[in-house]
Amino acid sequence: xxxxxxxxxxxxxxxxACVVACMDENDIYPEKGEPPLRRVYQIEDRRISENGIIYxxxxxxxxxxxxxxxxxxTGAISRExxxxxxxxxxxxxxxxxxxxxxxxxxxxxxNAEEKMYKCTLCGDRISVGLEPACVRVCFQEALSLESxxxxxxxxxxxLMESLIKATSQKRIGFRE
Amino acid sequence: xxxxxxKAVVIGNGCAGAECxxxxxxxxxxxxxxxxxxxxxxxxxxxxxxxFAAGKIEFAQLFPYGSNEEFTKKYRVKIHGSSPVISVDxxxxxxxxxxxxxxxxxxxxxxxxxxxxxxxxxxxxxEKVFTMRTVEDALRLKSVMETKPRQVLVVxxxxxxxxIMELCHQKGIEVCLVDMAPHLFxxxxxxxxxxxxxxxxxxxxxxFRFNARLGKIEETPGGIRACFSGSEASEExxxxxxxxxxxxxxxxxxxxxxxxxxxxxxxxxxxxNMPGLYAAGDVAQGNNLLTNQKQIIGLxxxxxxxxxxxxxxxxGKPDKYPGNIPHNITHFMGMDFISIGDVANYDxxxxxxxxxxxxxxxxxxxxxxxxxxxxxxxxxxxxxxxLIKGLKKQEKMKTGALPVAQDILIRELxxxxxxx
Ligand SMILES: Cc1cc2nc3c(=O)[nH]c(=O)nc-3n(C[C@H](O)[C@H](O)[C@H](O)COP(=O)(O)OP(=O)(O)OC[C@H]3O[C@@H](n4cnc5c(N)ncnc54)[C@H](O)[C@@H]3O)c2cc1C
Numbered sequence: 001x002x003x004x005x006x007x008x009x010x011x012x013x014x015x016x017a018c019v020v021a022c023m024d025e026n027d028i029y030p031e032k033g034e035p036p037l038r039r040v041y042q043i044e045d046r047r048i049s050e051n052g053i054i055y056x057x058x059x060x061x062x063x064x065x066x067x068x069x070x071x072x073x074t075g076a077i078s079r080e081x082x083x084x085x086x087x088x089x090x091x092x093x094x095x096x097x098x099x100x101x102x103x104x105x106x107x108x109x110x111n112a113e114e115k116m117y118k119c120t121l122c123g124d125r126i127s128v129g130l131e132p133a134c135v136r137v138c139f140q141e142a143l144s145l146e147s148x149x150x151x152x153x154x155x156x157x158x159l160m161e162s163l164i165k166a167t168s169q170k171r172i173g174f175r176e
Numbered sequence: 177x178x179x180x181x182x183k184a185v186v187i188g189n190g191c192a193g194a195e196c197x198x199x200x201x202x203x204x205x206x207x208x209x210x211x212x213x214x215x216x217x218x219x220x221x222x223x224x225x226x227x228f229a230a231g232k233i234e235f236a237q238l239f240p241y242g243s244n245e246e247f248t249k250k251y252r253v254k255i256h257g258s259s260p261v262i263s264v265d266x267x268x269x270x271x272x273x274x275x276x277x278x279x280x281x282x283x284x285x286x287x288x289x290x291x292x293x294x295x296x297x298x299x300x301x302x303e304k305v306f307t308m309r310t311v312e313d314a315l316r317l318k319s320v321m322e323t324k325p326r327q328v329l330v331v332x333x334x335x336x337x338x339x340i341m342e343l344c345h346q347k348g349i350e351v352c353l354v355d356m357a358p359h360l361f362x363x364x365x366x367x368x369x370x371x372x373x374x375x376x377x378x379x380x381x382x383x384f385r386f387n388a389r390l391g392k393i394e395e396t397p398g399g400i401r402a403c404f405s406g407s408e409a410s411e412e413x414x415x416x417x418x419x420x421x422x423x424x425x426x427x428x429x430x431x432x433x434x435x436x437x438x439x440x441x442x443x444x445x446x447x448x449n450m451p452g453l454y455a456a457g458d459v460a461q462g463n464n465l466l467t468n469q470k471q472i473i474g475l476x477x478x479x480x481x482x483x484x485x486x487x488x489x490x491x492g493k494p495d496k497y498p499g500n501i502p503h504n505i506t507h508f509m510g511m512d513f514i515s516i517g518d519v520a521n522y523d524x525x526x527x528x529x530x531x532x533x534x535x536x537x538x539x540x541x542x543x544x545x546x547x548x549x550x551x552x553x554x555x556x557x558x559x560x561x562x563l564i565k566g567l568k569k570q571e572k573m574k575t576g577a578l579p580v581a582q583d584i585l586i587r588e589l590x591x592x593x594x595x596x
Contacts (some may be wrong), residue, residue, distance in 0.1 A: 075240035100553040104561035
């Protein structure tokens with residue numbers, strides 16, 4: 001069954017342990033200019049939650065119908081049969097950034113050779129029945145490996161509805 | 177009684193045609209499928225032609241769906257290459273190719289794509305005039321590059337034009353980019369944004385000539401001379417590449433049967449007005465979500481979605497493709513230019529600039545309606561989705577699961593830039 005990492009924003013406290021675990025697992029060195037595959041955003045806005053702050057930990061969602069895969073001009077991005085992971089064949093990547101414009105989550109990053117890279121859902125770990133590194137370290141249990149369309153999906157949707165209301169219809173206000 | 181076997185014909189071997197066939201087989205279509213195409217090559221991607229001509233990819237990489245043999249075997253389809261369709265009778269459900277092959281169909285997809293537009297001016301058929309779309313175009317440009325031209329005139333400050341400019345520039349060729357519009361990317365960029373891009377390109381040695389309408393091309397001993405309407409000053413170069421847009425390939429269509437505006441009009445299921453006949457890709461005029469009008473949105477992803485939607489419907493699995501908005505990312509000369517939506521139609525805009533980043537957002541009736549971004553590709557997808565979701569919201573359309581990060585990323589993008 002196809003699974004992906006889901007976030008329960010009500011549980012996330014923005015500790016960043018998932019980011020560190022991800023960097024460790026994937027040998028990412030930010031000091032060498034390599035951007036991490038998982039990122040945590042802090043949003044302060046009264047309109048989105050009671051205390052006005054929420055944290056969003058995010059990496060590739062391995063979408064069911066992945067827009068990046070469709071937008072990729074070379075076939076470098078594909079869905080791995082079985083696991084359903086979205087994987088990149090860097091030898092085919094031409095660094096055109098089409099996937100960046102296709103991804104709603106701002107996920108794709110590019111290395112020094114202009115090749116796209118992103119979360120692989122810890123392929124080595126899940127193939128032997130382990131959880132992805134980010135899920136394993138999340139002591140709040142905000143991140144979990146779930147099959148799509150579980151309740152988290154619905155929660156995300158409700159959150160987004162309010163976020164959209166709060167921002168997309170307002171002038172964001174560079175001048176504020 | 178014997179059940180009549182279903183027969184499908186797909187016209188054109190671009191990605192729209194390919195995705196249609198894949199979707200048909202993925203959704204249990206068991207009948208015969210025939211693909212008819214003018215091209216002698218496997219299914220290719222026009223966007224990769226400049227990468228091949230520039231020597232950045234191998235020839236085989238032009239064909240993301242693999243060889244015809246692989247595709248034929250995997251999807252049980254008969255492909256007739258070098259067989260352009262010359263007529264489609266949508267009443268008799270009858271397709272004819274130039275070689276006199278005739279096919280009766282139950283379902284047919286028109287996915288014949290588009291071809292570069294060439295103005296009817298003297299000298300346009302010169303051997304020193306080039307276009308960029310097909311595999312042949314790519315081979316031709318690549319081989320002329322090997323003759324080491326010194327000066328190239330690129331006509332059309334379009335996405336294709338700048339990719340040609342880049343490939344020449346990287347080979348040390350002097351480039352003059354001309355357009356009858358007053359600035360770079362006349363359809364996709366605001367004048368302010370275009371000015372920023374032009375400045376950067378000038379610093380890299382690109383020469384521009386705007387407000388110049390090509391009137392005539394003359395061959396000279398060394399190359400060509402381009403003359404412009406109402407101007408004394410001509411431009412000389414070794415060759416010219418014309419990139420002033422494309423026109424859909426519709427020569428075989430019967431306009432008395434099919435409703436055609438700029439392209440073939442299609443609904444959300446990619447159906448035309450004629451039963452059993454579908455259209456997808458650069459030949460089809462589907463929905464523009466921003467304007468609620470029908471428009472050809474000539475993009476790789478759009479063609480694939482449309483082809484897939486047609487294929488699912490043909491296979492009997494109802495599917496709708498609501499449409500798209502114009503958007504593009506062009507990675508060239510060490511920068512990224514991104515346009516989303518329609519920058520010509522807004523009532524409020526804000527610009528923020530920091531270092532190499534340029535962000536201009538546009539609002540119409542209180543809703544984000546378009547964006548021009550330079551070098552801010554990380555958040556571009558989030559901006560695009562926020563825009564589309566905002567539109568859907570307004571129309572009270574059913575929204576799918578809303579992506580968690582989009583607004584955060586817009587905010588992130590703005591705070592990043594504001595950090596200064
Ligand atoms: C240089 C360049 C750069 C581009 N860059 C981008 C980009 O960055 N991003 C993006 O999204 N899009 C880009 N595009 C556009 C993108 O390539 C097209 O939108 C997409 O390929 C359209 O696919 P299609 O299947 O509709 O048509 P096509 O790929 O044009 O395929 C149509 C096929 O139909 C065949 N055909 C034509 N007439 C007939 C006939 N009478 N009978 C039978 N067969 C016929 C042709 O041989 C052709 O193979 C670019 C295009 C070019 C040329």
